[in-house]
Amino acid sequence: MKLTLNLPAVPEVELVAAKAVELVGRDLGLSSTCIESVTVATVEACLNAIEHGNQRGFAVRIETQAAGGERWLVIEVEDHGGGFDPEAVSAPSGNRKHGSAPNRGWGLKLIRDLMDDVDVQSRPGLTIVRMKRRIGGT
Amino acid sequence: MKLTLNLPAVPEVELVAAKAVELVGRDLGLSSTCIESVTVATVEACLNAIEHGNQRGFAVRIETQAAGGERWLVIEVEDHGGGFDPEAVSAPSGNRKHGSAPNRGWGLKLIRDLMDDVDVQSRPGLTIVRMKRRIGGT
Amino acid sequence: MNDQRLELSSELMAGGVGLVAAAGYINNEGGQAIADVINRLLDRGAVALLIDLEGTRIINSIGVSILLEVLEKLMEKNGRLAFCNLTPTIARTFEIMGLAEYASIFDDRETAIEELTRLNRAD
Amino acid sequence: MNDQRLELSSELMAGGVGLVAAAGYINNEGGQAIADVINRLLDRGAVALLIDLEGTRIINSIGVSILLEVLEKLMEKNGRLAFCNLTPTIARTFEIMGLAEYASIFDDRETAIEELTRLNRAD
Numbered sequence: 180m181k182l183t184l185n186l187p188a189v190p191e192v193e194l195v196a197a198k199a200v201e202l203v204g205r206d207l208g209l210s211s212t213c214i215e216s217v218t219v220a221t222v223e224a225c226l227n228a229i230e231h232g233n234q235r236g237f238a239v240r241i242e243t244q245a246a247g248g249e250r251w252l253v254i255e256v257e258d259h260g261g262g263f264d265p266e267a268v269s270a271p272s273g274n275r276k277h278g279s280a281p282n283r284g285w286g287l288k289l290i291r292d293l294m295d296d297v298d299v300q301s302r303p304g305l306t307i308v309r310m311k312r313r314i315g316g317t
Numbered sequence: 318m319k320l321t322l323n324l325p326a327v328p329e330v331e332l333v334a335a336k337a338v339e340l341v342g343r344d345l346g347l348s349s350t351c352i353e354s355v356t357v358a359t360v361e362a363c364l365n366a367i368e369h370g371n372q373r374g375f376a377v378r379i380e381t382q383a384a385g386g387e388r389w390l391v392i393e394v395e396d397h398g399g400g401f402d403p404e405a406v407s408a409p410s411g412n413r414k415h416g417s418a419p420n421r422g423w424g425l426k427l428i429r430d431l432m433d434d435v436d437v438q439s440r441p442g443l444t445i446v447r448m449k450r451r452i453g454g455t
Numbered sequence: 456m457n458d459q460r461l462e463l464s465s466e467l468m469a470g471g472v473g474l475v476a477a478a479g480y481i482n483n484e485g486g487q488a489i490a491d492v493i494n495r496l497l498d499r500g501a502v503a504l505l506i507d508l509e510g511t512r513i514i515n516s517i518g519v520s521i522l523l524e525v526l527e528k529l530m531e532k533n534g535r536l537a538f539c540n541l542t543p544t545i546a547r548t549f550e551i552m553g554l555a556e557y558a559s560i561f562d563d564r565e566t567a568i569e570e571l572t573r574l575n576r577a578d
Numbered sequence: 579m580n581d582q583r584l585e586l587s588s589e590l591m592a593g594g595v596g597l598v599a600a601a602g603y604i605n606n607e608g609g610q611a612i613a614d615v616i617n618r619l620l621d622r623g624a625v626a627l628l629i630d631l632e633g634t635r636i637i638n639s640i641g642v643s644i645l646l647e648v649l650e651k652l653m654e655k656n657g658r659l660a661f662c663n664l665t666p667t668i669a670r671t672f673e674i675m676g677l678a679e680y681a682s683i684f685d686d687r688e689t690a691i692e693e694l695t696r697l698n699r700a701d
């Protein structure tokens with residue numbers, strides 16, 4: 180199973196990826212809670228690709244993989260924007276004082292918490308966020 | 318604007334294409350009636366690619382084009398199944414006697430009626446249904 | 456997430472009108488679900504069926520062809536089939552596929568129920 | 579088609595509880611729409627706000643961060659914010675983002691309204 184989306188940066192286009200995750204997840208027999216958490220992570224990765232990418236569109240790849248006796252749902256979101264250093268991104272604080280900073284910067288934190296394994300490769304012109312979710316044994 | 322979907326033949330995957338048409342159409346400022354009719358045509362073309370294709374997935378390409386002083390929304394659905402002779406497909410009859418034949422064979426008729434221009438290229442291993450809808454002057 | 460799964464509700468009203476409200480994607484499964492609900496309403500004595508498609512935006516030809524079969528079965532029994540709250544695209548699809556020829560199409564639910572109840576009384 | 583656009587309804591109930599039902603996609607726009615409705619309920623005298631998310635399956639961090647801002651403003655005025663009918667994923671997102679720390683989360687609408695009304699009375 181492999182699904183690829185090449186999406187332009189039009190408003191709410193992340194919902195095309197959300198729909199794809201939903202239907203693939205349903206076909207794989209995943210629970211709606213699992214599907215919804217993968218959807219939220221995918222939506223966040225798409226939003227980053229739209230906001231921080233080069234506005235010339237981005238790609239989403241969804242596939243299943245077997246590795247180490249386990250099956251995984253693997254989602255990659257790729258953009259060709261300026262890139263960033265993922266190590267340098269600090270996690271936002273829920274305890275910030277009112278007005279101290281905008282309530283932003285939660286995307287990567289959500290992606291890492293909702294998925295089992297996340298790997299971000301980024302350099303100027305190419306960012307790939309690779310997210311994996313365990314979906315059972317082989 | 319260009320959007321490409323490479324979709325596996327999982328149940329209801331045509332709704333990924335429907336969502337893409339909806340969001341692109343909204344971004345182009347098309348009316349909901351226009352968007353819905355293009356959606357129904359796209360869904361029918363996807364269902365044919367799923368049902369008559371080789372079950373190994375199919376592609377949907379959505380783009381805008383300018384030609385002859387007009388702007389068009391162009392949707393292509395491509396599969397790699399056995400193909401068919403589009404000329405040999407007879408339109409179904411609404412007046413058939415009960416039980417005379419299953420109520421099938423409406424897909425291509427709907428596509429042709431709902432879109433402004435439809436071109437079907439088919440040979441064994443490659444079928445491309447190209448549908449165009451006028452969306453204003455340039 | 457499952458927003459496009461068909462949501463169905465049904466009711467048998469005074470005057471023999473069976474009401475089915477369907478919101479979602481009318482494909483193979485969705486069409487069959489509507490047909491099943493209609494069969495139950497017929498068993499309970501409905502003589503006219505009204506399908507309210509408010510909230511339905513996507514249909515496909517297989518789903519509509521199942522509704523065509525429902526219509527044919529109903530016509531054999533002298534029953535009536537009507538629809539209301541169709542989007543222009545769904546109305547057009549029903550016309551193309553010949554469903555609009557034998558089923559009545561009303562703008563809204565109230566008008567439809569009134570008219571169907573009147574016709575049932577007249578029979 | 580527009581199934582994922584946010585559908586909103588609101589009501590100011592006896593006891594100062596403002597109820598907002600939101601179904602759809604809570605993104606930037608959706609979060610802002612909820613914030614606007616809440617501001618109108620506060621103007622009309624609400625002291626506790628209940629957001630019922632039945633029918634909401636997709637949210638994003640920008641939408642939730644707008645709800646966080648609403649929460650902060652409410653806390654400054656000693657108002658209360660509560661949610662009900664959260665899917666497990668939405669509940670988890672609210673926890674990750676710290677919204678669950680200061681807002682109350684109830685299973686269903688009835689329990690939430692009872693408790694909020696009781697607390698308002700106790701003030």
Ligand SMILES: Nc1ncnc2c1ncn2[C@@H]1O[C@H](COP(=O)(O)OP(=O)(O)O)[C@@H](O)[C@H]1O
Binds near residue numbers: 228284286288
């Ligand atoms: N695809 C990307 N390309 C470039 N920079 C990115 C990308 N994704 C994230 N970043 C950087 O990481 C920061 C944190 O991202 P995130 O946690 O998603 O929060 P937010 O996007 O709300 O700021 C962003 O502000 C941005 O600087």
Ligand SMILES: Nc1ncnc2c1ncn2[C@@H]1O[C@H](COP(=O)(O)OP(=O)(O)O)[C@@H](O)[C@H]1O
Binds near residue numbers: 366370398422426
């Ligand atoms: N993508 C395709 N590949 C092969 N054959 C096709 C394809 N699309 C349509 N056909 C042929 O044309 C016929 C009519 O198609 P259609 O009008 O969509 O109705 P249906 O699919 O319900 O039979 C099909 O039965 C099939 O034989």
